[in-house]
Amino acid sequence: MFVATSLVLPGQIVVLVLCCLPGLGRAAREAHGGLSSGLGSRVLWAVNAGGGVHVGAHGIRYRADPLNGKIGVASDYGTRLPIMRAWPLDQLLYQTERWSDHSFGYSASLPGEGAYTLVLKFAEVYFLHSQAKVFDIRLNGMDAISNLDIFSRAGPSTAHDELLPFSVSGGRLFLGDREGDVPDGPSAAFNGKLHIEFVKGEYDNPKICAMYIIRGLPQDVPPLPPLPSTNESPQSRDGDKRIADDDEDEGEDEEEVEDEEVVEEEGNKKESTRQIAAPRLKRVTETTRRGVESGPRVPDPYASDNGSLTFPVLVAFGVFIPTLFCLCRL
């Protein structure tokens, strides 16, 4: 797939340059933001949780978080770290987030019947181990993802997108499977809105970095850039540079990715569905791992307090007082 992308991309640029010479700036922008897909116009709703208005990769325009000042905490803790596996324009999306020590959620109006895909963007920027932040996600009251553990899915500070296909028909909202098919999956009454709920469990708080809804299937959602260790694509060179130093820590993640690919081959699934297939597999492996553990862990989310202000305040004083001292002596 990566080979294919690198062949296709120059072609796209050539076509763009030939077709719209006056729009050269646009072509250049799109090439820089990743793949040009005209996706921006098909996005019905997009939110930069815990942050402000932001235009990300593929021209998607995220609105400011409507929950600002209402529930939970808007955190930019992640801005101190680069996010692996995210397009440059999407870095900020993954670096800001909303978390809350109670369940919280968003509602989006949908234009009516049809197939949709919800894209949920996550990156673990705080915890350095799995089984720290674990939570569920519900759509209109139905379990869509159970026990999401972002760290165990993607590792630290790495983009992880969950794709949730669903469709609206005959006054009901149906959860889709990974192809977006909705044969007789779970359904709930539909009142014109999609309700996305991040459910607090016994582990650390639920959170969300950014999300959007498109009209279409998961195949229509552009994939994340390839993992640095497996990439041959010119688009991921930035990513290479950024995390070159962390490469040694990546052993576990690589293993997990290989697992995912094996399953993909077995199921004869297309590469483009890999992100959707992964969560299911992961949940299976998580369960297995938990089963092997000797006893239940006692989760104590408050053991690691969020004293993130202490350090900046100390630094500020450390700079301020000597400066004042020098100024007074002049």
Ligand SMILES: *[C@@H]1O[C@H](CO)[C@@H](O)[C@H](O)[C@H]1NC(C)=O
């Ligand atoms: C601490 O902050 C992180 C990063 O914003 C957040 O994910 C986590 O839920 C917070 N935990 C607690 C216990 O406050």
